[in-house]
Amino acid sequence: RQATLFVAPPTQPADLDAHEPTEGLSNPVHPRRALAVLDELTVLDGLIFVALVEGQTGLVRASPARGPDIDRAALAASEIWKTHRRTLRQLGHSRPGDPLEEILVTAGSRYHILRTLRAHPDLFILAVLDKLRSNLAMTRYRIMEAQQVLM
Numbered sequence: 001r002q003a004t005l006f007v008a009p010p011t012q013p014a015d016l017d018a019h020e021p022t023e024g025l026s027n028p029v030h031p032r033r034a035l036a037v038l039d040e041l042t043v044l045d046g047l048i049f050v051a052l053v054e055g056q057t058g059l060v061r062a063s064p065a066r067g068p069d070i071d072r073a074a075l076a077a078s079e080i081w082k083t084h085r086r087t088l089r090q091l092g093h094s095r096p097g098d099p100l101e102e103i104l105v106t107a108g109s110r111y112h113i114l115r116t117l118r119a120h121p122d123l124f125i126l127a128v129l130d131k132l133r134s135n136l137a138m139t140r141y142r143i144m145e146a147q148q149v150l151m
Contacts, residue, residue, distance in 0.1 A: 028120070029052065029061070029062075029117070029120055029123060029150050031061060031062045033150070034052045034061060034062035034150060035062045035063075035064060037146045037149050037150055038050050038051070038052060038062060038063060038064050038125070038146070039064045040146070041127065041139075041142055041143065041146060042064050042065075044129075044134070044135075044138070044139050044142060045133055045134055045135060046129045046130040046131075046132070046133030046134025046135070046139075047127060047128075047129055047130075047134065047139065048110070048128040048129060048130055049063065049065050049069070049070050049073075049127075049128050050063065050064065050125065050126065050127045050128075051063035051070055051073075051074055051125070051126050052123055052124075052125055052126075052150075053074040053077060053078060053081075053123065053124055053125075053126050054078070054122065054123060055078055055081045055082065055085075055116070055121075055122050055123060055124055056078070056082065056122060057078065058074050058075035058076075058077070058078035058079070059074070060074045061123065073112070073126065073128060074126055077112060077114050077124075077126045080103060080105065080114065081100070081103065081114050081116075081124055084100055084103055085099075085100050088100060099116055099118070099121040100116050100121075101115070101116055102114065102115045102116070102140075104140075106131070109130060109131050109132065110128055110129060110130060110131060111127075111128070111129040111131055111134065111136060111139075112126065112127070112128050112129075113125070113126070113127040113128075113129070113139065113140060113143060114126055115127075115140075115143045115144070115147055117147055117150050117151070118147060118151060119150070119151040120150070125143055125146060125147065127139060127143055
């Protein structure tokens with residue numbers, strides 16, 4: 001199985017040098033590094049797809065797979081993510097060093113996990129899982145490991 005790099009153009013060219021800044025993001029994650037980390041998650045049982053998503057726009061920054069389902073899911077997940085962030089601020093729960101960590105959505109036969117990157121709070125990992133074939137606890141743990149690597 002060969003992973004392909006999918007990065008939303010034009011703000012994220014695939015041939016960036018690791019030290020070159022990425023337009024639109026403060027403290028960007030290099031797309032090839034993100035792809036390598038996300039590709040390791042694809043072996044998890046029940047994983048349908050995984051992507052690194054820009055929270056404010058819903059753009060897929062990196063994903064081992066591509067397609068309209070991933071793009072639609074990323075856009076919808078970004079709306080959930082923005083709503084939760086706004087709601088937490090309105091309720092007084094958000095402090096500068098205390099960002100939204102994780103959102104778990106269960107719908108039908110799927111889990112949707114949205115995990116904000118600590119070092120890059122404008123990005124989140126989106127993982128979509130089949131409920132019957134996945135181990136939710138193990139997947140969440142592996143996503144937390146991936147989050148640490150992307151710091």
